[in-house]
Amino acid sequence: MALRRLQDRPRILEIAYVATLAALRLFRNGLNPGGLVEKIFVPGERVTKGLIFDCKMCGDCVLHNTGMTCPMTCPKNLRNGPCGGVRLNGNCEIEPDMRCVWVEAWERSQRMPQFGAGIHEVLTPTDRRLEGTSSWINDISSSVNKRPARWTE
Numbered sequence: 001m002a003l004r005r006l007q008d009r010p011r012i013l014e015i016a017y018v019a020t021l022a023a024l025r026l027f028r029n030g031l032n033p034g035g036l037v038e039k040i041f042v043p044g045e046r047v048t049k050g051l052i053f054d055c056k057m058c059g060d061c062v063l064h065n066t067g068m069t070c071p072m073t074c075p076k077n078l079r080n081g082p083c084g085g086v087r088l089n090g091n092c093e094i095e096p097d098m099r100c101v102w103v104e105a106w107e108r109s110q111r112m113p114q115f116g117a118g119i120h121e122v123l124t125p126t127d128r129r130l131e132g133t134s135s136w137i138n139d140i141s142s143s144v145n146k147r148p149a150r151w152t153e
Contacts, residue, residue, distance in 0.1 A: 003051040010068040010108040013052075015116055017064050029151030031137045041134035058136055065118035067108030072126070074101040078153055079123050081105070 006013060009065075024031060031037055049055035053063060056072040062079070063070060071079050075094040082103035085093030090103045109119035130138055 001047075006052050007068055007104075009109065010112045013068040014064065015066075020116065020136070021139070024136055028140055031140050033133060033137055034142050038134045038137050041137055042132065045134055045136065051114070057132050058126050058128075059133035059135050061126045061135035061139065062118075062123055064112075064115040065121055066104040067110075067112060067116070067119060069105040069108055070100055071101060071105065071123075077126075078102070079126050091104060121151045 045055065046057055049057075049061075053068070053070045054073050055061075055070055058072050061070075071077075071081065074081060074083075075092060075098075076083055078101075080102055083093070083102075086100045086103060087093060087096065090100055092098045092100045106119060109116040
């Protein structure tokens with residue numbers, strides 16, 4: 001699919017991410033999890049992010065930390081990877097015809113000057129309670145996506 005090829009242009013996606021985040025922050029007060037606006041955002045995210053990233057609508061998006069590659073597309077659903085089962089050709093051990101999601105994430109992150117270093121961060125586990133919700137609204141909301149207090153110890 002043509003839109004999926006955008007993933008191979010992580011710098012453009014990084015610029016789009018920064019611009020979108022800045023624009024949405026202007027409307028922070030009206031963007032509440034579970035609110036009316038989220039009912040509009042969810043279908044929009046499902047379509048756009050689905051076409052570009054094969055988004056699984058986890059509601060806890062970390063694309064900017066993973067080279068604009070969705071870790072939920074890993075057959076093992078690994079939020080932090082790779083698993084150690086990467087084949088010599090860079091493909092997945094579970095799906096041999098599929099390129100390892102984490103190999104792609106690493107390669108793409110190297111072309112992201114602003115968020116590329118995020119690939120080195122250990123990410124919090126996916127919050128399954130957020131599945132099917134808007135990750136944009138969750139990201140902007142002050143009550144969602146915060147690391148647990150002991151996470152940084």
